[in-house]
Amino acid sequence: MASLPLSGHHVAVLLGGLSSEREVSLVSGRECADALERLGAKVSRVDAGRDLAQVLAKLKPDVCFNALHGAWGEDGCVQGVLETLGLRYTHSGVLASALAMDKAKSKAVLAAAGVTVPGGGLYNRFEAARAHVMAPPYVVKPNAEGSSVGVFLVFEGANRPPGELTAPGWTYGEDVMIEPYIRGLELAVGVMDGKAMTVTEIIPRTGFYDYEAKYEVGGSQHIVPARMPAAAFEKALRLSEQAHAALGCRGVTRADLRYDDINDILVLLEVNTQPGMTPTSLVPEQAAAQGVDFDRLVLWITEDAYARDGAGGIASSGETPGESAS
Template sequence: MSGKLAGHHVAVLLGGLSSEREVSLVSGKACADALERLGARVTRVDAGRDLAQVLANLKPDVCFNALHGEWGEDGCVQGILETLAIPYTHCGVLASALAMDKAKAKAVLAAAGVTVPGGGLFNRHDVARDHVIPPPYVVKPNAEGSSVGVFIVMEGANRPPHEVGVESWTHGEDVMVEPFIAGLELAVAVMDGVAQAVTEIVPTSGFYDFEAKYGEGGSQHLIPARMPKDDYDKALRLAERAHAALGCRGVTRSDLRYDPVKRDLVLLEVNTQPGMTPTSLAPEQAAHQGVSFDDLVFWIVEDAYARGGAGGRTQNRQPSGQKPQ
């Protein structure tokens, strides 16, 4: 393993400006440490508004984008990297922007035959004032991840979540409101277009919120998920179809809900830059397939190299660890 990326300069983009900054710092550190074990010269870049100038001065061979949330995951940073013609990991501009916008992503996925939740976008003040759809339902920002700003309004609730209407709300004027789908929480990582496994997530708090995702002992991950093989295979295929429909590349993670009684599967969303923390799902699924964390990080960087500069116009893959010539 040691030396696979010797002589290669990798800039790891981490931190950033979004509400998911703290998660990104953990993901970025884990990936930067792995890259150093692989022999790369690593520069950790806390991505700010001066990112273009910082990268122009650094001149890295490739950027490992470990940012999460707005600006880092929605196509903006990808556009900077396109302009600088620096190869970068994960999805390109269009797929990143599309997947981050839940309403637009749902429309594309539904057109591709992927079952998605109902509901729609509503003004946050209307949502805070009264029930816009009958409970139970879920309220979430249209362009956030990591369960930031998510509320579940259960059946019999007397009032909607007033938090979305307060002045301190920073997650956009329109929010996504969807019917609550009972059942198992599932996740499927897709690597190079191929689904890896289905993880069943069992949160200790009863809801897979931010703390359950990233806190110690917040949830239990069961691989493979406890479900009939036909439904397990269907979950794999749905994630692959969603990955392809949005134009994704590299590693993504699809989140799904599964009703074990009706045997219904619904795809909630696609994450174009899955978490790479010690408790993250994509690395766990890679390990389940026999791929270590360092090997996964190496593959992600190699995938970026294979696509070349300007976001991937060079499609021919190179031998392991070698830059395009």
């Protein structure tokens, strides 16, 4: 009997972590660890705490599958730890991770690369809470969080900004990004090995693609491929590839976009360097639409980490799933 693709390989799956997205990461990590075991790997599930370096130094895995989301795990910090330890790891490197997590800096890089991004700017949260810094409708979001944590929509006619910005329990940093609200379609594009997969149209159950809409079963409806004009569809693919390249990303990313179908305006909001791998996540769904099941997606992500230092992949093909592998 032929051995499984990852037989004999030790993979440490980093999950959980210290961020506000811990619960999502636990689910992503569980799903990926289960897939890696089905693929024959020896899997160590590592709940990434401040002793991560010591834990990994003792485990000595062949590769780390980074299933962390949010601050510390997705912003270049853990990537720096892994670089220092000399361990191969999945997804983007230190600089790309740090850039993509910082909304203000990534927008500047993307705009310079010709990617259409929303206007707006960075404000101290207390300044943003005193009075409208731009005419509603607009969006307020932490500068370095994901999964729509701490995001507020300020609708036309609102008397004042969100009071939550000055709440004693606010933990999302002192600076917030404020952008004009773009009406229309909520879109996502997965990019794998630099190539866009397809465009998903997202219809949140509550009208806003918040944390619950992202991760609760039935929280949103995903339409693949998105219902939009062909020219705008192709532009969404192209902008997502441009953004992936401009930030220096590797492996799999997901771009979030908005499309104003009345005025034909398409903007790219941000790039997620470690997209979710939960049962409701968009990238596995897009991969499946391209004929790549979840296990093959996880295998490719792991192989990609192995291949970066020129040592070659684990399996024999080395191809992006769905291109020419059977």
